[in-house]
Amino acid sequence: MKHEGVLIVLSGFSGAGKGTIVKRLMSQYDNYALSISMTTRAPREGELDGREYFFSTKEDFEKRIEENGLIEYACYCGNYYGTPKDYVQKMLKEGKDVILEIELQGAMKVKEQFPQALLLFVMPPSAEILKERLTGRGTETAEVIESRLARASEESEGIEQYDYIVVNDVLDECVERVHRIIDCAHDAADRNRAFIADMRRQLQKFSQKDTE
Numbered sequence: 306m307k308h309e310g311v312l313i314v315l316s317g318f319s320g321a322g323k324g325t326i327v328k329r330l331m332s333q334y335d336n337y338a339l340s341i342s343m344t345t346r347a348p349r350e351g352e353l354d355g356r357e358y359f360f361s362t363k364e365d366f367e368k369r370i371e372e373n374g375l376i377e378y379a380c381y382c383g384n385y386y387g388t389p390k391d392y393v394q395k396m397l398k399e400g401k402d403v404i405l406e407i408e409l410q411g412a413m414k415v416k417e418q419f420p421q422a423l424l425l426f427v428m429p430p431s432a433e434i435l436k437e438r439l440t441g442r443g444t445e446t447a448e449v450i451e452s453r454l455a456r457a458s459e460e461s462e463g464i465e466q467y468d469y470i471v472v473n474d475v476l477d478e479c480v481e482r483v484h485r486i487i488d489c490a491h492d493a494a495d496r497n498r499a500f501i502a503d504m505r506r507q508l509q510k511f512s513q514k515d516t517e
């Protein structure tokens with residue numbers, strides 16, 4: 306049975322570890338393709354155009370919206386973020402499981418357009434641990450940490466709209482769990498409509514022969 310690629314949306318609170326999970330999935334397994342988003346935010350130190358994001362101007366981004374070149378886009382903290390359509394469609398056709406690491410609003414738009422997308426939300430084991438992780442990074446000021454925790458509280462309102470939550474306690478176990486969920490998703494009847502329809506056609510041919 307030929308599996309079609311699964312479109313995977315991975316969201317989670319800032320500090321939940323979704324970036325690390327994606328990196329692990331990409332390095333440990335060869336069935337994944339990571340979509341690189343387009344954004345108008347400025348590159349952070351160490352970020353490369355075409356690797357972390359396609360960094361663009363507001364004008365170029367808006368042109369891309371007009372050309373219908375994005376699957377979804379959202380405005381997040383004053384900047385546009387969006388998922389280019391071409392790459393995702395190409396990879397899905399090639400049978401790759403395509404990962405979109407995007408926030409909640411975008412995730413909901415993807416679900417509308419691709420009802421068969423698999424939506425995963427990465428959670429920390431507790432709010433206390435999330436706070437410790439954000440503080441432990443040592444890269445953010447107390448103010449930024451506070452605003453990210455406030456944002457997490459807002460985002461927590463939408464989690465029930467995801468298909469699965471994955472708790473990131475022990476990283477290796479979490480990565481394995483995410484991979485297993487995706488693996489099982491391939492076998493969902495709803496994602497194998499072409500295979501089922503083909504089977505039905507073949508069976509109908511048999512039963513026609515039987516009645517001849």
Ligand code: 5GP
Nearest residue numbers: 342343378379381386387388406407408411
């Ligand atoms: P950051 O600026 O920290 O890289 O990303 C900010 C937020 O934007 C994160 O929650 C990230 O998942 C989300 N994001 C990144 N790319 C996209 C995208 O293409 N679409 C949407 N809707 N959100 C995105």
